[in-house]
Amino acid sequence: MSSFIPRRVFPHLDSLPRSYFLGHHRAGLDKMKTMLTYIDLVIECRDYRVPLTSRNPLFEENLAGRERLIVYTKQDLGSKRKQQDKNREHVIEEWYRPTPVLFSDHKDKGSVRKVLNFARDHAAMKASLMGSRMLIVGMPNVGKSSLLNALRKVGVHKGKAAHTGAQPGITRKIGTTVKIIEGNENSESVYLMDTPGVFIPYVPNTESMLKLALCGSVKDAIIAPTTLADYLLYQLNLYDPRIYSIYAHPTNEVVDFLSAVAYKTGRLQKGGTPDVEASALWMIQKWRNGQLGRFVLDDVTAESLERERSDTEGLGSSLSHARRADKEMRRQRSK
Numbered sequence: 643m644s645s646f647i648p649r650r651v652f653p654h655l656d657s658l659p660r661s662y663f664l665g666h667h668r669a670g671l672d673k674m675k676t677m678l679t680y681i682d683l684v685i686e687c688r689d690y691r692v693p694l695t696s697r698n699p700l701f702e703e704n705l706a707g708r709e710r711l712i713v714y715t716k717q718d719l720g721s722k723r724k725q726q727d728k729n730r731e732h733v734i735e736e737w738y739r740p741t742p743v744l745f746s747d748h749k750d751k752g753s754v755r756k757v758l759n760f761a762r763d764h765a766a767m768k769a770s771l772m773g774s775r776m777l778i779v780g781m782p783n784v785g786k787s788s789l790l791n792a793l794r795k796v797g798v799h800k801g802k803a804a805h806t807g808a809q810p811g812i813t814r815k816i817g818t819t820v821k822i823i824e825g826n827e828n829s830e831s832v833y834l835m836d837t838p839g840v841f842i843p844y845v846p847n848t849e850s851m852l853k854l855a856l857c858g859s860v861k862d863a864i865i866a867p868t869t870l871a872d873y874l875l876y877q878l879n880l881y882d883p884r885i886y887s888i889y890a891h892p893t894n895e896v897v898d899f900l901s902a903v904a905y906k907t908g909r910l911q912k913g914g915t916p917d918v919e920a921s922a923l924w925m926i927q928k929w930r931n932g933q934l935g936r937f938v939l940d941d942v943t944a945e946s947l948e949r950e951r952s953d954t955e956g957l958g959s960s961l962s963h964a965r966r967a968d969k970e971m972r973r974q975r976s977k
């Protein structure tokens with residue numbers, strides 16, 4: 643163990659797709675734009691494990707002019723609720739000031755209540771006779787529908803209203819409006835609308851694509867499971883290789899790692915050969931569920947937002963525009 647040295651960089655994979663911008667993403671975004679006049683607040687969800695990479699500039703560009711609350715979902719999957727996490731959350735809050743930022747875990751009533759309180763205060767400020775209407779937006783699979791259900795449960799004690807699932811693309815159209823706060827003599831009711839996840843037209847680099855895929859924003863068929871497991875192994879090694887010690891010795895070799903997992907868990911094909919692909923999918927799922935370490939994949943420092951912004955500049959608006967900007971960026975870099 644003491645002699646093990648993890649990889650410090652993950653190799654650039656030229657053949658990796660860098661787009662997952664589907665028809666219903668574009669259609670959903672267009673529809674959101676037409677609804678903006680009726681909306682008092684946009685609740686933009688991002689994944690706590692990738693606080694920078696799950697930022698989609700399309701929302702800032704297309705839903706500008708409306709007040710925004712940023713909610714980092716799945717806090718439980720990236721945090722151990724320690725001082726280190728508090729420091730990280732403070733940095734994230736500072737990045738977006740004055741835009742308010744909250745952190746949520748859909749099963750933790752306390753964090754859901756904070757979002758509700760924000761929505762209630764915001765609605766009270768607007769004091770509309772028709773009640774307040776809010777839109778929940780974000781990348782695919784980030785946890786929008788789960789948060790909507792949790793807000794409804796805590797807010798008005800009603801059951802699930804939106805479908806949720808482990809793969810992206812469960813919500814394909816803008817859903818029905820759901821009441822999350824009951825009005826009273828002092829304030830009007832608050833309604834929330836679910837929307838389909840919208841992916842970034844063109845991801846700035848392959849590592850960002852791997853991060854988003856690992857967090858479940860991209861369908862599992864898009865990137866080979868062994869490639870994704872290799873990226874997971876890279877991250878596990880940087881964090882703490884002891885996390886997988888019940889399956890394998892520390893290693894940088896994905897096939898060795900997955901073969902050890904296959905032997906240990908009985909994932910074998912005919913003739914007893916290890917089923918590397920099945921083991922890859924199993925390990926990825928374990929990490930996604932928080933059973934293989936809970937940690938953040940992005941670098942969170944005071945400067946990292948600016949760095950990411952300059953990397954993604956021009957990659958927001960359209961696919962062809964994004965490709966051109968990417969080509970130009972590469973040309974500049976090679977100069």
Ligand SMILES: Nc1nc2c(ncn2[C@@H]2O[C@H](COP(=O)(O)OP(=O)(O)OP(=O)(O)O)[C@@H](O)[C@H]2O)c(=O)[nH]1
Binds near residue numbers: 813
């Ligand atoms: N651990 C944990 N899991 C969550 C949380 N929020 C959502 N999930 C899980 O993440 C997956 C995706 O959640 P959804 O609510 O369907 O995500 P979505 O953003 O509506 O997905 P799309 O339909 O692709 O837009 C589900 O398996 C949820 O159970 C959270 O706060 N913590």
